[in-house]
Amino acid sequence: MPMITSNNSPLKRLLNDVGPVDQVAIEERVAKFATRSIKKASKLQGLNLAVSMVDLTTLEGSDTPGKVASLCQKAQHPDPELTTPQVAAVCVYPFMVKHARACLGDSNVRIASVATGFPAGQVPLRTRIQEVKQAVKDGADEIDMVIQRGLFLAGNIQAVQDEISAVVEACGDARLKVILEVSELESYDKIRAASFLAMQVIRPGDFIKTSTGKTSGNATLANNQVMLEAIRDFYLSTGTSISMKPAGGIKNSKQALQYLVAVKETLGDAWLIPERYRFGASSLLNDLLMQLRKQQEGVYQAPWKFSDASSGY
Amino acid sequence: MPRISITKTPKAYVGGKFIRSESGRVFPLTNANGEFICNIPQCTRKDTRNAVEVAGKAGAGWASKTAYNRGQILYRLGEMMEARSEELAQSIAITGEVSLSQARAEVALSIDRVVYYAGWTDKYEQVLGNTNPVAGPFFNFSVTEPVGVVSVFCSDHAPLLGLISQVLPIITSGNSVVVLASSTNPYPAILLGEMLATSDLPGGVLNILSGYKEELLDTFASHEHIRGSDLCVSGDLAKQAEVLAAESVKRIHVRESDVDWTKDTAQSLYAIRNFLEFKTTWHPIGA
Numbered sequence: 001m002p003m004i005t006s007n008n009s010p011l012k013r014l015l016n017d018v019g020p021v022d023q024v025a026i027e028e029r030v031a032k033f034a035t036r037s038i039k040k041a042s043k044l045q046g047l048n049l050a051v052s053m054v055d056l057t058t059l060e061g062s063d064t065p066g067k068v069a070s071l072c073q074k075a076q077h078p079d080p081e082l083t084t085p086q087v088a089a090v091c092v093y094p095f096m097v098k099h100a101r102a103c104l105g106d107s108n109v110r111i112a113s114v115a116t117g118f119p120a121g122q123v124p125l126r127t128r129i130q131e132v133k134q135a136v137k138d139g140a141d142e143i144d145m146v147i148q149r150g151l152f153l154a155g156n157i158q159a160v161q162d163e164i165s166a167v168v169e170a171c172g173d174a175r176l177k178v179i180l181e182v183s184e185l186e187s188y189d190k191i192r193a194a195s196f197l198a199m200q201v202i203r204p205g206d207f208i209k210t211s212t213g214k215t216s217g218n219a220t221l222a223n224n225q226v227m228l229e230a231i232r233d234f235y236l237s238t239g240t241s242i243s244m245k246p247a248g249g250i251k252n253s254k255q256a257l258q259y260l261v262a263v264k265e266t267l268g269d270a271w272l273i274p275e276r277y278r279f280g281a282s283s284l285l286n287d288l289l290m291q292l293r294k295q296q297e298g299v300y301q302a303p304w305k306f307s308d309a310s311s312g313y
Numbered sequence: 314m315p316r317i318s319i320t321k322t323p324k325a326y327v328g329g330k331f332i333r334s335e336s337g338r339v340f341p342l343t344n345a346n347g348e349f350i351c352n353i354p355q356c357t358r359k360d361t362r363n364a365v366e367v368a369g370k371a372g373a374g375w376a377s378k379t380a381y382n383r384g385q386i387l388y389r390l391g392e393m394m395e396a397r398s399e400e401l402a403q404s405i406a407i408t409g410e411v412s413l414s415q416a417r418a419e420v421a422l423s424i425d426r427v428v429y430y431a432g433w434t435d436k437y438e439q440v441l442g443n444t445n446p447v448a449g450p451f452f453n454f455s456v457t458e459p460v461g462v463v464s465v466f467c468s469d470h471a472p473l474l475g476l477i478s479q480v481l482p483i484i485t486s487g488n489s490v491v492v493l494a495s496s497t498n499p500y501p502a503i504l505l506g507e508m509l510a511t512s513d514l515p516g517g518v519l520n521i522l523s524g525y526k527e528e529l530l531d532t533f534a535s536h537e538h539i540r541g542s543d544l545c546v547s548g549d550l551a552k553q554a555e556v557l558a559a560e561s562v563k564r565i566h567v568r569e570s571d572v573d574w575t576k577d578t579a580q581s582l583y584a585i586r587n588f589l590e591f592k593t594t595w596h597p598i599g600a
Contacts (some may be wrong), residue, residue: 089335202541286477298535299535299536299537299557299560299561300365300532300536300538301537301538302537302538302561303369303538305537313368313372313373313376313461313462313489
């Protein structure tokens with residue numbers, strides 16, 4: 001069957017409206033972020049800031065209420081030996097929200113729940129909305145939704161935007177994070193376009209987010225940068241501040257500091273707060289704590305001191 | 314037409330890969346007449362940290378291989394060395410401290426020592442482990458386990474034989490190693506890395522760094538992920554190493570730098586025992 005070009009034209013129009021991304025320039029730019037020398041006091045500050053921005057995540061089929069309880073404990077008291085801040089949020093599947101709420105009570109650690117047929121999003125809208133409402137009712141403060149990449153790539157961008165609007169409505173007071181799943185969007189241009197598509201209908205303070213962490217591709221400095229620049233351009237043209245969450249593949253402190261450099265140099269200090277920037281990660285927190293303990297005690301640390309599931313080797 | 318000479322860039326061997334120091338630093342290797350031979354990577358504490366991390370990841374897999382399989386793999390390392398023994402001998406003699414014939418003897422002894430420990434992999438447990446006598450309806454077993462990541466400082470002399478004599482008994486039992494090669498002639502250790510890469514030994518089990526003891530002692534002795542240290546250091550450095558290792562309760566063996574590695578006593582079952590933990594278990598009879 002020949003391609004129906006008229007189906008593609010709204011996507012083309014959107015791409016045209018938001019403008020292209022210079023791939024070489026973006027990749028050159030982010031390569032430079034790794035060259036900043038961040039030592040001593042500024043490193044400590046960066047590590048602590050990163051801790052406060054972590055969405056401590058467990059999204060496994062094998063999650064149990066017990067595992068979520070220990071995750072919540074870790075979120076509130078990352079390390080008994082350190083004076084670190086609490087993490088921003090725990091991130092769990094909808095079924096685990098009520099267990100997390102029971103553990104966290106009225107703690108400042110927020111509860112984020114992935115919803116809307118995570119991770120593929122290939123579920124009818126009605127059940128996706130139902131999922132969001134149930135998660136909010138069970139006590140979720142934040143909802144991480146996935147867009148239907150299939151609809152977007154087929155050019156049906158109006159449907160994608162309508163779905164996001166519908167989820168915004170279903171969220172009520174809960175904050176929304178829109179996962180674009182950039183690894184399935186094929187190009188920087190489309191990542192930028194999808195960012196704008198979401199930003200046009202979400203509320204100030206809502207997030208756009210790179211990835212589910214469930215596909216072959218994860219957050220990278222480059223796709224993070226494309227989205228940060230989209231947020232910047234959107235802010236400059238509308239005055240609306242959208243928040244950002246890279247997720248997946250950010251495993252160590254060095255990477256986290258590079259992402260913070262990117263935020264600082266693209267959006268400035270106003271975005272260097274947990275309300276505006278988050279890391280979706282499961283193993284990052286332990287590495288941050290390991291580096292903080294290294295700074296405090298002066299010796300390199302062993303992984304088994306940080307509730308790591310290492311074999312003790 | 315005359316060829317342009319192709320010189321080799323010596324590199325450290327970490328996680329099965331050949332790397333430069335993250336610092337980009339090198340130090341010159343010279344012969345007895347002070348003539349330049351090549352630049353050697355001068356590894357740093359960050360290189361050490363990275364090596365420990367990969368050693369920790371690789372170690373569990375190495376330890377869980379069957380003892381018989383570990384023996385086969387170590388024997389294959391001997392095969393790789395045998396095939397390139399002349400090259401190894403020349404690398405030992407390159408600084409002019411020993412003659413080529415002495416170097417050849419060192420290589421032969423090194424290969425024999427690899428084979429010696431390859432033979433021990435599935436036997437030391439039978440000698441060191443035990444069924445202990447008890448007065449009751451129980452068995453009482455003592456079995457061994459590898460300690461984990463072990464750091465090693467080689468002696469400056471006998472750059473190949475010394476390294477083999479220290480490292481082989483440690484990896485025989487399933488430990489993984491981060492080793493600092495001889496500072497006066499690291500070249501044989503660097504060549505050994507190339508043989509390790511083709512020996513079936515999983516990458517990360519044996520990591521070879523080059524550099525200076527004074528600079529790396531702190532990390533080699535204090536890093537908490539390292540569970541044992543076998544260090545050729547003397548004087549103040551030896552004391553410093555023991556103090557630092559005590560903080561994280563490591564097994565530490567400090568040796569004088571002038572060990573005679575050619576003696577028969579330089580290879581033994583007890584060298585394997587130095588980096589083992591013993592686990593003793595009660596078990597009811599008949600259950």
